[in-house]
Amino acid sequence: MKTAITPTRSENFSEWYQNLIAAADLAENAPVRGxxxxxxxGWAIWELMRDTLDKRIKKCGVQNxxxxxxIPINFFNREAEHVAxxxxxxxxxxxxxxxxxDGTxxxxxDAKLTEPYVIRPTSETIIGEAMSRWVQSYRDLPMKLNQWVNVMRWEMRPRLFLRTSEFYWQEGHNVFATHEEANADARKMHRVYGDYMREMLAIPSIMGEKTPEERFAGADHTYTLEHIMQDGRALQAGTSHDLGQHFAKSFGIQYLGPDGALKHAWTTSWGVTTRMMGSVFMTHSDDDGLVLPPAIAPYQVVIIPITREDTADALNAFAQKLGEQLENIDVRVLVDTSDMRAPDKMWKWIKRGVPLRAEIGAREMDENNITVTRRDLGKSSRQTMTIDAFVADVKNMLAQIQHDMYDAVVRRNETMIHNVADLSALESALANGKIGFFRIKYDLTTNEKFDALMEKYKISRRCLDDNDPTYVYVAKSY
Amino acid sequence: MKTAITPTRSENFSEWYQNLIAAADLAENAPVRGxxxxxxxGWAIWELMRDTLDKRIKKCGVQNxxxxxxIPINFFNREAEHVAxxxxxxxxxxxxxxxxxDGTxxxxxDAKLTEPYVIRPTSETIIGEAMSRWVQSYRDLPMKLNQWVNVMRWEMRPRLFLRTSEFYWQEGHNVFATHEEANADARKMHRVYGDYMREMLAIPSIMGEKTPEERFAGADHTYTLEHIMQDGRALQAGTSHDLGQHFAKSFGIQYLGPDGALKHAWTTSWGVTTRMMGSVFMTHSDDDGLVLPPAIAPYQVVIIPITREDTADALNAFAQKLGEQLENIDVRVLVDTSDMRAPDKMWKWIKRGVPLRAEIGAREMDENNITVTRRDLGKSSRQTMTIDAFVADVKNMLAQIQHDMYDAVVRRNETMIHNVADLSALESALANGKIGFFRIKYDLTTNEKFDALMEKYKISRRCLDDNDPTYVYVAKSY
Structure with a gap:
């Protein structure tokens, strides 16, 4: 069967992904390394992801x-693990x-800086310095700050959205009077991300704590959200860190308690990035292109008038009017009245993952009907209905798609998580080409034999099992 | 009379501005030069400014x-005026x-780049390179793109919001098939900015074309919006450029016409920055602090319960309930139930420029009354009204403030624009300490005598008079 994207996922997942990104017109490599x-x-999707997450973050009492x-190098250098x-x-x-x-x-x-600067890879240091001045008394706590910015980490093997030198993210930085509050906050933001990814991105997360080997540079505890891609590899979609007093001590973030004693504060940081977009694209898409969850689709519905020369004007006008009707009930809709051929339009929007495609021809217009197809289910979902029924039901249909897309991933993930009793079982599974997450006793992964497996099969510890932290999930990762 | 900000505007405008920014807790100098x-x-104000302008830009068919x-140095170097x-x-x-x-x-x-990069001061070059690939045929035109980003221009004499090395802005970049369309677009975006500043920021703009001496590096025409500050100095609040074919030719932005001929396109760029915030703060504020137009005020109303110990709980709860009522009708409201003393709360929110202050004591609560004061008018506007009347009228009151603030600036500006017949008249006005904009024949400003005046009085040509472009406005500027 001919597919819109070649190669298909099963033929070559990595090339499929590159071609998916290009076919959906999401992004491209820049003429700047990495x-x-x-x-x-692509950016319209990010704006929806950003704005909806921003609201949830602000509801937690966080201010942007x-x-x-x-960042001055000396700031960067104050926390040893961090700089390393x-x-x-x-x-x-x-x-x-x-x-x-000499012409170049x-x-x-003559304009050399006496102290060089680093483009922020993350901002614990520069925000820590500010907090050391902004936090004076227990009355200033908790202080909860967030910023949406670009950051840079020089990347030798870049891949669009998954790993780029410059990327976009939010980084939250909170300060508390006690370790208990800080740790609870790191866990809370971890849950906020999990809820967001489930409800908005239609992606279930494996949520747990990173093992010490995989922690953020300068954290006491790192809580992660791991997604399982269709090729079984893990994608780290977000992290939340309990930073203990590492940065509070390096930067002197202190507060005067109610008892008049000066104490070091406790901080957290938590972030998600444009990498999350890579997870959305790899989790939901198929061999015909992108499949977007309605909650973050720039266009939730595309209306395609199937015009003949003699009916084009009337049909386009009719489609525009329907588009306005949908807009009025807050559906994001595009009416494609461009002069492309109808099949080309259809494939364009299939490749771009619009959740609902509504086609209307002259005869349907006369009969007040429309033919609707769900992107996630494809042809089998194709149905003709009255326009009134469509308008009345479109929001339910979108909610159903969102729900079904999540369910489909949950079901697929169930087939991708494997318990393994020991390292030999792990090795034989890997040698047999089994894909997915492997759940194994954590202490089995702290010896040389596991190191050799990591090296050979490019696997890594993803996170501890939240239900029983003596177990760890291991997988290949992006 | 004691004022919340010292020195006052008339005592020392520049220091007043610094202290205003600090008192309203808007921003501070970073430990990074400039x-x-x-x-x-401060950022909450920018978010409102950004999001409301973003909507207007998108309505023009622009995509983010x-x-x-x-930016690779060689890109930067391709347009001679631009790099200069x-x-x-x-x-x-x-x-x-x-x-x-050696411990440092x-x-x-060993990690030196073979070709260094420049942190974008503006993005005509890197966007031009992309457009040279994205624009192929006349069907791709017009192409209208915008981005909200940080940019960097190393600044030796920084001032918060007005002139900083890193600043935040939107930069729009449009491509057209003809010069006529491009020029019309540059003028259109100029008007979009003018409307936005009038309607949202309550600031009238002097709008006109820059003289050749003051054009953007690489533009054929630069259209500017100049604001008159309370000290008579000009603040350039936004510009829109007709770039001719400078960048189209440097980067090879070409399209195949309907006739099959390959032609260079025509481009525009247009931007406003966080500097606009400086204009809002300097235009509207007074000796007691910030005065914010309701349209961009993070809190349009602050409710201050005047509590005594025995009534605090009931009164705070009552105030919260009123706050929710206002939220339900989309008023941005803060109920200040913090444990500060009531007068301290009052001054805090005066300094932060909240448009309406609503105070309520136990007796007023019992009588279902509230006492409301407009920030722009101060004590003279203080009135006690029923809570029902307040809720019913609050939106009108906010609209009236927005309207009156604009009018007040228009009236003040009228006293600050002076016609001068010749350079002697200009010099004597400046020597006498007259402040504001001086309107003079443009050709009078293209000789050595004018250069000497520019040097001596730190004035510059702001823009041509749109109604009669043989005249130019000159002023001191920020």
Whole structure:
């Protein structure tokens, strides 16, 4: 069977993904090493993901602010684990002027910075410095801040959305008076992400704590959300960190307690990135292209008038009017009156993953009917209904798609999580090409034999099982 | 009379501005040369400004996208005027790794980029390169793109919001088939900004074309919006550029016409920045602090319960309930139930410019009354009214404030625009300390005598008079 995307997922998942991104016009590699340009359709999805998550974050009492892009090296260097974790991928600003020298535009040697700056890979340090001034007394706590920004981590093997040198994210940074509150907050934001991903992205998360080996550089506890891709590999979709007093001590974030004693505070940080888009695309899409959950689809419905030359004007006008009706009930709709051929339009919007496609021809217009197809189910869901019924039911249909897409992933994931009794069982599963997450006793993964398996099969510890943290999930990952 | 901000505007406008920003908790200087940290209250204002402008931009058929932060030097260098305009303030990335050398964290000499990158000061070049691939045929035109991003122009004399090395903006980049369309678009976006500033920011703009001396580096025409500050100085609040074919030719943005001929396209770019916030703050504020137009005020109403110990709980609950009532009719409201003293609360929100302050004591609660004061008018507007009347009327009151604030600036500006017949008249006005905009024949400002005046009085040409472009406005500027 001919598919819109070649190769198919089963033929070559990695190439399929690249071609999916191109076919849906989401993004492209930028002419800057490791960076991407996010095209309008891709960015529209991100805006919906961002704005809906932003509301949930603000409901937690978090306020947005904006901290500088550049971080002085000495800030970066104050927390030892942190700098060790990020120094190897830091983009460094060393000059503040260009000059034409011998016909070539170059950094001006007379404009060298005495102290270079790093483009933020994350902002614990620069926000920690600010908090050391902003937090004075217990009355200032908790202080909860967030920013939506670009960050940069130099990337040698970039892949669109999954791993790019520059990416976009929100980073939340909260301060508390006690460790108990901080840890509870790190866990709470972890749940906020889990709820968001389930309800908006239609993706179930494996949620648990990272093992010490996989923690964020400078954290006491890292809570992660791991998604299972269709090829069985893990995608880390978000993390929330209990930073203990690492940054509070490095930056002197102290508060005067009600008892008059000066104490170090406790901080958390938590973030999700444009990588989450990669998870949405890889989790839901099929061999015909993107499949978007209605909650984050820039167009939830596309109306395609099947025009003949003599009926085009009347039909386009009719479709426009229907579009307005849907807009009035807050459905995001596109009426495609472009001069492409109808089948080309159809495939364009299939590849872009619009949840509902509504086609209308001259005869249907006369009969007040419309033919509707669900993107997630394809042809089998094709049905002709009256326009009144469609308008009355469209919101339910979208909610049903959102619900069914989530369910489908849950069912698929069930087939991708395997219990393994010991390292030999793990090895034989991997050797047999079994894909997915393997659940194994954590202590079995802290020896040389496991290290050899990690090396050989490119697997890693994803997270501890929240229900029984003596078990850990291991998988190949993106 | 004691004022909340000292010095007052008339005593020292520049210091007043710094203290205003601090008192309203809007932003602070960052520990990064020339950069600012925008604090939550400041960023909440920007979010409202951004989101409301974004809607207007999208209504023009513009789509948001996201282009890389870094620009390869050779891109930057392709348009001669452009590089000349920006090379002197470019932040340059030269390394992609840090290394500990002799106990000091430094750029790793083994990780030097063969071609350095510039942090975008503006994105005509990198977007031009993308457009050269995205635009193929006349069917792709017009193409209208925008991005909301941070940019960097190294700044030696920074001032919060007005002039910072890193700032935040939107930059729109449109491509057209003909010069006529491109020029009409540059003028249209200029008007979109003018309408937005009038309706949302309550600020009238002097709108006109920049003289050749003041054009954007690489533009054929630059249309500007100039605001008159309370000290008579000009603030350039936004610009829209007709770029002719400068970038189309440098980057090869070409399209195949319906006639099969390959032609260079015509481009525009247009932007407004966080500098606009500086204009809002300097235009409307007074010696007691910020005065915000309701349309962009994070809180349009603050409710202050005047509690005594025995009535605090009941009164706070009553105030909360009123707050919810206002929220339900889409008024942005804060109920200040913090444990500060009532006068301290009152001054806090005066300094932060909340448009309407509603105070309620135990007796008023019993009588179902509330006492309301407009921030823009102060004490003279103080009135006690029934709570029902307040709820019924609050939206009208906010609209009236928005309207009156605009009118007040229009009236003040009328006193600040002066016609001068010749350079002697200009010089004597300046020598006498007259402040504001001076309207003079443009050709009078293209000689050495005018250059000497520019130097001596730090004035510059702001823009041509749209009604009669043989005249130019000159003023001191921020």
């Amino acid at each position: 960076c991407m340009t996010i095209k309008p359709y 602010a904006q901290f500088p892009l550049l 974790g990020f120094a190897k991928e830091a983009a460094v600003v060393t000059h503040y002027r260009l000059k034409m020298i 535009l170059q950094p001006d040697p | 950069c600012m940290t925008i604090k939550p209250y 996208a996201q282009f890389p932060l870094l 305009g920006f090379a002197k303030e470019a932040a340059v990335v030269t390394h992609y790794r840090l290394k500990m050398i 964290l430094q750029p790793d000499p």
